[in-house]
Structure formats: C-alpha cells, structure tokens
Amino acid sequence: MKDWQKDFEWLQVRTYVARTMGKDKLPDLQSILFLVGIQELGRWSDEGFTKEEKQDLMHIAVCALLESDGYYEYVGRDHDGWPHYKKLKNFDLEGLEGQENYLTEKVVEYFRPNIQTSAEVLN
Helix, strand or coil, rough: CCHHHHHHHHHHHHHHHHHHHHHCCCCCCCHHHHHHHHHHHCCCCCCCCCCHHHHHHHHHHHHHHHHCCCCEEEEEECCCCCEEEEEECCCCCCCCCHHHHHHHHHHHHHHHHHCCCHHHHCC
C-alpha cells in the first residue's frame, strides 16, 4: 500500500472517531487507543477513569490490536470484567516512529469495518 493510501485511511479513521464523538478536532493516536480500550472493556465509567485505568485501557487496546499478529493472546476477564492478555513475544519494532506507524496501521484495520474504504468513496 502506498503512503498516501495509508495517510488517507488514517484520516478516515480520525474523522470517523471525531464525528462519532461529536468533536470538531481530530483525535491523535493516544486518544484513539484510549477509545479502543474502552470498546474492548465494553463499558463506560460514569465517574470517569483514573489515570491508572486510562493507562490500563490503552494497554488493553495495544494488546487487542497486536493479538492478530501473535504478540498477545487473550486469556479472559478478571472478576471486575477487565480483559487480560498474555504476552507471547516481544514487540520487535524499534523506535517510537516505527511503533506508532505500526499501531496506526492496526487501528485502521480495527476501524475498517466502520468506515468507508477509499474504493467506496471513489465509486
């Protein structure tokens, strides 16, 4: 896939999330990971989440996104309903930019069923 296609799909995801949340500003990767974590948790906290819970939610998102590539395996939920994953192998991409690019691609895959693909937009 060409860089412009990746950029286009990432923009589609960011636009979809912003519209769904009723926001004017496009979210960044961290915000979207937080939302994926909430989606994977399957519930919202009316009191909000603590800083530690927000970090846990982002970790859940990363685990869920990397599960299909064999980095993590879902093992179940704890007594509070939080999902847990077992690490199967180390994340082998070095450098923050490479890791962010990889996660961005995984986020696009995660949201692809919910957004129009570039082919649908062109038809």
